[in-house]
Amino acid sequence: MDVLVYLIPASLLLGGVGLVAFIWTLRHRQYDDPKGDAERILNTEWDDHPKP
Amino acid sequence: MSAIVEQEDMRMQASACPACIAGPSAERLAAAAAPRDARLMLSLPTAHCAVCITDVERELARQPGVRSARVNLTLKRVSVDADPGVEAADLVERLAQIGYEAHELDPDVLSATEADKRGRDILMRIGVSGFAMMNIMLLSVAVWSGAQDATRDLFHWISAAIALPTVAFAGKPFFVSAWGSLRGGRLGMDVPISLAIILASLISVYETAHSGRHAYFDAAVMLTFFLLIGRYLDYRTRAVARSAAEELAALEVPRAQLLSDGVEVTVPIGTLVPGDLIRIRPGARVPADGEVVAGNSETDRSLLTGESLPVWAGPGAVLSTGEVNLTGPLTLRVAAAGRASSLHRMADLVAAAESAKNRYTSLAERAAAAYAPLVHVAAFAAFLGWLKVSGGDVRLALNIAASVLIITCPCALGLAVPAVVTSASGKLFRKGMLIKDGTALERLAEVDTVLFDKTGTLTMGAPEPQNLTDLAQDDLAVAAALAEASAHPLALALAEATRAMGVQAATVGGLREVPGFGIEGEWQGQRVRLGRADWVGAHPGEVTATHLQIGDRAPLTIGFADRLRPGAEAAVAGFLAAGKEVHLVSGDTSGAVLALATRLGITHWHAGALPAQKAALVAKLAAGGAHVLMVGDGLNDTAALAGAHVSISPASALDAARTASDIVLLGADLAPVADAVRLAVQARRRIKQNFAISLIYNAVAVPIALLGFATPLAAALAMSLSSVTVSLNSLRLK
Numbered sequence: 001m002d003v004l005v006y007l008i009p010a011s012l013l014l015g016g017v018g019l020v021a022f023i024w025t026l027r028h029r030q031y032d033d034p035k036g037d038a039e040r041i042l043n044t045e046w047d048d049h050p051k052p
Numbered sequence: 053m054s055a056i057v058e059q060e061d062m063r064m065q066a067s068a069c070p071a072c073i074a075g076p077s078a079e080r081l082a083a084a085a086a087p088r089d090a091r092l093m094l095s096l097p098t099a100h101c102a103v104c105i106t107d108v109e110r111e112l113a114r115q116p117g118v119r120s121a122r123v124n125l126t127l128k129r130v131s132v133d134a135d136p137g138v139e140a141a142d143l144v145e146r147l148a149q150i151g152y153e154a155h156e157l158d159p160d161v162l163s164a165t166e167a168d169k170r171g172r173d174i175l176m177r178i179g180v181s182g183f184a185m186m187n188i189m190l191l192s193v194a195v196w197s198g199a200q201d202a203t204r205d206l207f208h209w210i211s212a213a214i215a216l217p218t219v220a221f222a223g224k225p226f227f228v229s230a231w232g233s234l235r236g237g238r239l240g241m242d243v244p245i246s247l248a249i250i251l252a253s254l255i256s257v258y259e260t261a262h263s264g265r266h267a268y269f270d271a272a273v274m275l276t277f278f279l280l281i282g283r284y285l286d287y288r289t290r291a292v293a294r295s296a297a298e299e300l301a302a303l304e305v306p307r308a309q310l311l312s313d314g315v316e317v318t319v320p321i322g323t324l325v326p327g328d329l330i331r332i333r334p335g336a337r338v339p340a341d342g343e344v345v346a347g348n349s350e351t352d353r354s355l356l357t358g359e360s361l362p363v364w365a366g367p368g369a370v371l372s373t374g375e376v377n378l379t380g381p382l383t384l385r386v387a388a389a390g391r392a393s394s395l396h397r398m399a400d401l402v403a404a405a406e407s408a409k410n411r412y413t414s415l416a417e418r419a420a421a422a423y424a425p426l427v428h429v430a431a432f433a434a435f436l437g438w439l440k441v442s443g444g445d446v447r448l449a450l451n452i453a454a455s456v457l458i459i460t461c462p463c464a465l466g467l468a469v470p471a472v473v474t475s476a477s478g479k480l481f482r483k484g485m486l487i488k489d490g491t492a493l494e495r496l497a498e499v500d501t502v503l504f505d506k507t508g509t510l511t512m513g514a515p516e517p518q519n520l521t522d523l524a525q526d527d528l529a530v531a532a533a534l535a536e537a538s539a540h541p542l543a544l545a546l547a548e549a550t551r552a553m554g555v556q557a558a559t560v561g562g563l564r565e566v567p568g569f570g571i572e573g574e575w576q577g578q579r580v581r582l583g584r585a586d587w588v589g590a591h592p593g594e595v596t597a598t599h600l601q602i603g604d605r606a607p608l609t610i611g612f613a614d615r616l617r618p619g620a621e622a623a624v625a626g627f628l629a630a631g632k633e634v635h636l637v638s639g640d641t642s643g644a645v646l647a648l649a650t651r652l653g654i655t656h657w658h659a660g661a662l663p664a665q666k667a668a669l670v671a672k673l674a675a676g677g678a679h680v681l682m683v684g685d686g687l688n689d690t691a692a693l694a695g696a697h698v699s700i701s702p703a704s705a706l707d708a709a710r711t712a713s714d715i716v717l718l719g720a721d722l723a724p725v726a727d728a729v730r731l732a733v734q735a736r737r738r739i740k741q742n743f744a745i746s747l748i749y750n751a752v753a754v755p756i757a758l759l760g761f762a763t764p765l766a767a768a769l770a771m772s773l774s775s776v777t778v779s780l781n782s783l784r785l786k
């Protein structure tokens with residue numbers, strides 16, 4: 001059962017990373033336009049280099 | 053609506069210093085013209101794909117002065133940040149040139165940021181409780197599969213460490229609302245929910261501290277998670293409806309052409325004060341009540357009275373807000389504007405009628421009112437019963453009472469109604485109908501009598517020439533030539549009809565429009581005129597008509613009938629087929645009303661009805677036990693719209709009428725109306741089914757919990773099963 005000492009913090013940490021990522025997306029208004037974002041991925045405009 | 057009124061009120065107050073009332077002050081004009089960074093909002097009703105986004109954004113970014121443009125495809129809007137001086141009209145024109153329909157929206161009316169904040173707040177709580185739920189589940193599975201002694205206690209403690217802060221944060225909306233209803237002396241659905249969450253958490257902590265076998269941390273967090281999803285769906289439905297309703301209101305950017313020292317300045321309507329002189333261009337809506345001081349024209353007041361005949365307007369004529377100026381420019385002295393105008397007085401009446409409607413209790417509220425006391429009684433009875441049976445074992449009794457609370461907790465109930473309503477209003481939205489009020493769907497399902505307004509609702513309010521085939525080819529050619537030179541709606545309709553017939557317009561010279569009367573010219577040495585009856589020497593008839601005079605010959609009459617709204621026949625036929633009683637009620641003359649009633653097969657019709665009579669008819673029908681659906685668009689319909697059990701208005705309706713109605717028809721087609729009633733009946737059936745499903749599940753699970761056999765595993769299983777079942781059932785709507 002000693003393995004729990006590593007496993008439990010690892011699972012909590014991974015879950016926490018997911019939570020932080022979710023909060024980050026929420027703060028950056030990534031759920032305001034779900035339909036537009038789904039279409040924007042098909043846009044070829046910034047395929048060669050990222051938007052400055 | 054109230055937001056607009058308040059804003060206009062504020063603007064009025066801001067400029068209502070005693071000196072300003074006398075006339076347009078320099079300050080006021082300066083404020084209107086002061087440069088400031090433009091934050092423009094355009095509506096893009098036709099945008100639908102990735103190419104649209106790129107096209108619109110690229111085109112707008114290319115415009116001088118535009119800093120950035122961002123399309124929101126979900127809301128079908130583009131927001132533009134630009135330097136001062138960039139006009140929305142120019143951008144709209146640019147977009148029209150590349151093939152995108154765009155309309156300016158009034159950013160002040162759109163309170164998007166505020167609404168987004170609430171939605172994001174609930175999403176955040178859902179995210180946090182979801183994270184906690186999964187982690188606790190992970191630990192709980194270990195306990196369920198047989199973790200013992202110290203390991204089990206450790207897992208319970210870790211669960212507690214995750215669950216307690218989560219419950220405190222994510223459950224806050226329920227606690228706040230439960231506290232509110234308790235203080236108000238009511239027992240809402242949030243009281244048992246909060247009680248279950250808090251009790252489950254406390255007992256689990258106690259059990260953990262005493263090395264107990266069962267802890268309900270997972271149940272407490274799961275309950276929060278599922279119920280928050282229900283809350284979010286509920287919120288989304290209302291937010292979507294509200295933002296679309298706001299958009300409709302924002303479409304009419306309220307501006308007026310103020311004349312100050314002979315110069316025309318565009319100002320917001322809210323800044324007008326009595327005594328101001330305003331210019332009203334042909335085709336524009338009259339922005340304030342007042343008296344005409346210069347100019348000759350005709351006005352269309354069908355939105356106010358339902359009359360389809362244009363009315364002459366010249367110096368001395370009194371105009372009301374909402375009339376449409378047809379032919380010549382008019383100068384108006386403002387008598388009342390903003391809040392004091394006739395339009396807003398009407399809106400106030402509507403607000404009074406609406407509060408009566410808000411007393412309607414929805415199915416969910418009625419179910420909650422019956423269910424909440426039952427839950428408390430059951431849990432309390434379990435506590436007392438087990439206290440007696442076990443001979444005073446408080447720990448056992450509390451444990452069982454908590455499991456009863458958790459199991460009976462209205463997970464399905466809290467999710468059942470929002471899921472159905474979200475799914476149904478999403479379906480209706482795709483058909484072009486916008487539900488503004490949550491209970492409108494349920495009220496729509498009860499409808500047995502339908503009242504239609506005529507002008508602008510069953511008809512387009514656009515005239516169509518009737519007897520063109522009776523005219524000689526030469527006469528038609530002259531009429532076409534005259535009609536094409538005018539912007540009067542009758543002339544436009546005539547020109548369109550003659551073009552469609554393939555008539556070659558005659559060569560008419562010396563064309564000249566006489567505002568308020570008609571148009572005249574010279575053809576083969578004779579004077580030719582097209583216009584009002586008294587101007588060309590004809591007898592005015594009862595139906596809308598224009599008259600053609602060629603030389604000295606007797607004038608010819610071209611009659612017009614209102615064009616039927618697309619889908620009107622289908623909608624009326626649909627209601628009649630469904631066994632509903634259909635009435636036609638209009639302020640127009642009996643000839644016009646009878647003709648339409650016969651054409652559509654409506655047997656009950658009422659002509660020449662004043663606004664108060666329309667409302668009285670609705671009240672009379674309601675007193676007879678009927679559930680009335682009112683469909684109307686005019687200011688003369690607003691009282692009836694507000695008084696009816698449920699009401700629908702087309703998007704072309706006046707702001708006041710749209711505000712008064714529960715459902716707004718976004719497209720021009722009327723056909724979805726009959727379908728909406730069918731869908732509403734289906735949705736109500738689905739809601740009842742969902743109640744039944746959760747009741748059956750309770751009937752099975754509650755005895756188990758009362759007997760003390762419920763484990764946290766059973767609670768978790770039952771809870772998720774019932775929630776998933778009702779959600780899937782809601783999606784079955786067609």
